[in-house]
Amino acid sequence: MDLGFDIVDLPESDHPVEGEQAPDFTRPLVTSDHWEDASLSALAADGPVLLVFHPMDGSFPATYVWNELTERAFDDHHDVQVVGCSISTPYEHMTLIDDREMDYPLFSDPQNGVAEAYDIVNDLDGMAGVSEPRPAVFLIDSDLTVQYAWVAAEWPEFPDYDAVSDAVASL
Amino acid sequence: MSDATEETAPITLYRLQACPFCERVVRKLDEYDLDYHSRFVEPMHSDRNAVKRVSGSRTVPAIVDETTGVTMSESGNIVEYLDKTYGSEN
Numbered sequence: 001m002d003l004g005f006d007i008v009d010l011p012e013s014d015h016p017v018e019g020e021q022a023p024d025f026t027r028p029l030v031t032s033d034h035w036e037d038a039s040l041s042a043l044a045a046d047g048p049v050l051l052v053f054h055p056m057d058g059s060f061p062a063t064y065v066w067n068e069l070t071e072r073a074f075d076d077h078h079d080v081q082v083v084g085c086s087i088s089t090p091y092e093h094m095t096l097i098d099d100r101e102m103d104y105p106l107f108s109d110p111q112n113g114v115a116e117a118y119d120i121v122n123d124l125d126g127m128a129g130v131s132e133p134r135p136a137v138f139l140i141d142s143d144l145t146v147q148y149a150w151v152a153a154e155w156p157e158f159p160d161y162d163a164v165s166d167a168v169a170s171l
Numbered sequence: 172m173s174d175a176t177e178e179t180a181p182i183t184l185y186r187l188q189a190c191p192f193c194e195r196v197v198r199k200l201d202e203y204d205l206d207y208h209s210r211f212v213e214p215m216h217s218d219r220n221a222v223k224r225v226s227g228s229r230t231v232p233a234i235v236d237e238t239t240g241v242t243m244s245e246s247g248n249i250v251e252y253l254d255k256t257y258g259s260e261n
Contacts (some may be wrong), residue, residue, distance in 0.1 A: 003191055003192070003195075005195050005246075005250075006198075007194060007195070008191075008194045008198065010199075046189070055188060055189055056188070058213075058214070059188045059189055059214065060187065060188075060189065060190075060214040061189050063214065092245075125186070125197060125209070126184070126186065126197075126209025126211065127211070132189045155189065155194060156190075156191060156194075157190040
């Protein structure tokens with residue numbers, strides 16, 4: 001983005017990178033129909049997972065990211081499961097899924113523990129006590145090895161969707 | 172930073188989460204160590220009546236500075252105002 005002024009740099013992060021192990025976790029996984037506890041490892045056992053961390057449902061980055069991912073429909077062309085994660089509640093996730101008419105399930109993590117495990121916590125200025133994940137994308141294979149990782153270094157910043165596409169295509 | 176947003180702060184910042192123009196104003200407020208209170212509004216332009224009520228416009232960022240009685244929109248204008256009002260030359 002060239003806005004004619006500097007945007008906010010986020011601090012260095014020790015997030016998992018290509019070849020490292022993605023932390024496993026269990027959280028409610030929400031579809032338009034229901035939610036139930038699910039683990040990343042159980043999902044990954046069915047095939048590679050594109051895990052997309054996004055700002056809270058209703059924020060404009062969440063809308064932009066899911067519009068783009070829905071349009072690109074990586075799962076139509078490749079063996080990959082596209083899954084989201086934000087701090088929004090299951091009820092809000094159902095609303096987002098309906099509003100965006102998307103087929104992708106979303107992990108609900110209001111206490112942001114998954115972002116802590118991935119070292120991608122974004123403490124929100126002006127919202128006391130609220131933190132959420134930085135925008136981030138991890139492509140994770142069936143034994144939880146990270147095949148591709150992107151984590152926002154600025155706020156706001158959006159994924160390089162072409163790079164994600166290349167990574168998914170090279171599985 | 173979170174303790175700089177208490178409700179009694181003289182400056183109220185109307186902002187949209189992750190809006191770079193709003194973050195630009197936050198940087199400037201932090202640079203001058205100014206206390207401010209954040210009020211977040213909806214991304215949908217037509218849903219931003221909270222801003223329109225104070226500034227007459229639905230655009231963010233907007234600030235209300237009770238110290239000077241100024242209400243102002245547009246990040247470039249706000250940054251210039253903060254520089255002039257609170258910058259080191261003052």
